[in-house]
Amino acid sequence: MAGKPKLYYFDGRGKMESIRWLLAAAGVEFEEEFLETREQYEKLLKGGSLLFQQVPMVEIDGMKMVQTRAILSYIAAKHNLYGKDLKERALIDMYVGGTDDLMGFILMFPFLSAEDKEKQRAVIVQKATSRYFPAYEKVLKDHGQDFLVGNNFSWADVHLLEAILMVEEKKSDMLSGFPQLQAFKARISSIPTIKKFLEPGSQRKPVPDDKYVETVRRVLRMYYDIKAN
Amino acid sequence: MSGKPRLTYCNGRGRMEPVRWLLAAAGVEFEEIFLETKEQYQKLINDGVLLFQQVPLVEIDGMKMVQTRAILSYIAGKYNLYGKDLKERALIDMYVEGIADLMQMILMFPFSPPEAKEKNLDSIKERATNRYFPVFEKVLKQHGQDFLVGNKFSWADVQLMEAILAVEEKIPAVLSGFPQLQAFKVRMSNMPTIKKFLQPGSPRKPPPDEHYIETVLKIFK
Numbered sequence: 001m002a003g004k005p006k007l008y009y010f011d012g013r014g015k016m017e018s019i020r021w022l023l024a025a026a027g028v029e030f031e032e033e034f035l036e037t038r039e040q041y042e043k044l045l046k047g048g049s050l051l052f053q054q055v056p057m058v059e060i061d062g063m064k065m066v067q068t069r070a071i072l073s074y075i076a077a078k079h080n081l082y083g084k085d086l087k088e089r090a091l092i093d094m095y096v097g098g099t100d101d102l103m104g105f106i107l108m109f110p111f112l113s114a115e116d117k118e119k120q121r122a123v124i125v126q127k128a129t130s131r132y133f134p135a136y137e138k139v140l141k142d143h144g145q146d147f148l149v150g151n152n153f154s155w156a157d158v159h160l161l162e163a164i165l166m167v168e169e170k171k172s173d174m175l176s177g178f179p180q181l182q183a184f185k186a187r188i189s190s191i192p193t194i195k196k197f198l199e200p201g202s203q204r205k206p207v208p209d210d211k212y213v214e215t216v217r218r219v220l221r222m223y224y225d226i227k228a229n
Numbered sequence: 230m231s232g233k234p235r236l237t238y239c240n241g242r243g244r245m246e247p248v249r250w251l252l253a254a255a256g257v258e259f260e261e262i263f264l265e266t267k268e269q270y271q272k273l274i275n276d277g278v279l280l281f282q283q284v285p286l287v288e289i290d291g292m293k294m295v296q297t298r299a300i301l302s303y304i305a306g307k308y309n310l311y312g313k314d315l316k317e318r319a320l321i322d323m324y325v326e327g328i329a330d331l332m333q334m335i336l337m338f339p340f341s342p343p344e345a346k347e348k349n350l351d352s353i354k355e356r357a358t359n360r361y362f363p364v365f366e367k368v369l370k371q372h373g374q375d376f377l378v379g380n381k382f383s384w385a386d387v388q389l390m391e392a393i394l395a396v397e398e399k400i401p402a403v404l405s406g407f408p409q410l411q412a413f414k415v416r417m418s419n420m421p422t423i424k425k426f427l428q429p430g431s432p433r434k435p436p437p438d439e440h441y442i443e444t445v446l447k448i449f450k
Contacts, residue, residue: 051323051327051364052327052330052360052361052364053360061316063316063319065319065323066323066327067322067323067326067327068326069298069322069326070319070322070323070326073302073318073319073322074315074318074319074322077315077318078315086303086306086307087290087292089302089303089306090292090294090299090302090303091292093296093298093299093302093303094280094294094295094296094299096299097281097295097296097297097298097299098280098281098296101281131281131282132281135280135281
């Protein structure tokens with residue numbers, strides 16, 4: 001019995017990637033089981049492991065947790081990445097809600113048609129530049145501290161770095177015009193656990209490709225067209 | 230300055246309704262500002278009160294809170310509706326997130342095109358009866374307690390009650406086959422704060438109608 005959390009998902013980012021980031025940032029080693037076949041998924045279903053018949057699923061501390069947000073909140077609280085009181089937690093929840101919405105625009109990107117991908121890229125850039133990045137830029141500028149909340153490293157910082165890097169993958173100069181975020185990116189990237197996660201050979205997953213899309217569709221029998229939101 | 234939480238949203242359910250439910254269930258009085266025009270909304274943005282230019286907005290305890298989940302988590306935490314420890318909180322979070330996925334389908338329903346409505350209604354029925362309600366039926370059956378988590382009233386119970394009523398509005402017989410949920414619904418309806426919220430004249434909003442849809446599209450398009 002390893003005692004390490006075990007992650008059940010596809011071999012790719014999707015909804016599990018934020019969990020990988022947070023565990024890694026907290027310095028927690030974890031195992032992964034990758035869903036490749038429909039049979040594997042049906043076995044999990046029949047075994048009653050998936051509360052709402054869905055992945056992500058994380059076995060942690062005797063629980064079979066599902067629902068990404070629930071899993072992330074549990075990990076954050078357990079590893080002291082959730083602020084020192086209710087009000088700091090409220091701020092962290094707000095900030096994570098924003099980066100979650102932003103990353104949500106990118107989540108279905110690989111499943112879109114080529115034409116929709118171009119439109120969605122423009123949407124991602126527009127939302128990041130005019131709605132999300134300015135909010136975090138202002139937070140950092142206003143308090144002048146290294147971290148988003150309570151002068152302490154938290155889940156919000158991990159999530160924002162993840163979002164920044166994901167958006168930069170779609171357009172590399174996204175942070176021009178956001179000096180606070182540039183400095184933030186450099187600082188958080190150099191935190192030892194995060195630095196390690198950003199190096200080759202870590203459990204961080206690459207940008208999703210067609211093989212990933214194929215696997216998800218096959219395992220979930222999700223063959224309908226995905227439209228951008 | 231009343232000290233009461235102040236909710237800013239359209240005059241209808243939408244994403245604010247779970248907040249109204251939770252505050253009401255906790256016995257907390259609140260005020261509401263209703264957005265009727267695009268200008269009102271634009272003024273909020275220009276004044277810098279909407280962190281991500283979006284509503285719901287809840288002014289509470291000196292904070293201008295946005296992001297529905299953040300707001301609900303804060304209220305649950307503050308009013309002891311979030312379990313007694315991390316593991317109970319994890320259960321509550323799992324349950325409310327699942328219910329939120331079901332509620333999302335209902336949220337979007339009025340905005341779907343007429344030709345998609347029947348299909349979407351079928352999806353809601355399918356998910357409710359095959360994915361979500363069986364889970365909570367089983368939870369209640371297995372522990373035999375009155376409440377979903379930790380033998381104590383929590384956010385999860387409020388959220389489930391809201392969802393049951395919302396689905397029943399669309400599919401009246403949806404709880405047949407779920408005796409535990411039927412009993413749960415009765416129990417929740419009799420809790421004093423919830424009973425009050427279910428009476429006419431409470432801040433509870435009616436199902437979305439044409440006027441509500443029109444207002445939302447006008448303001449946010």
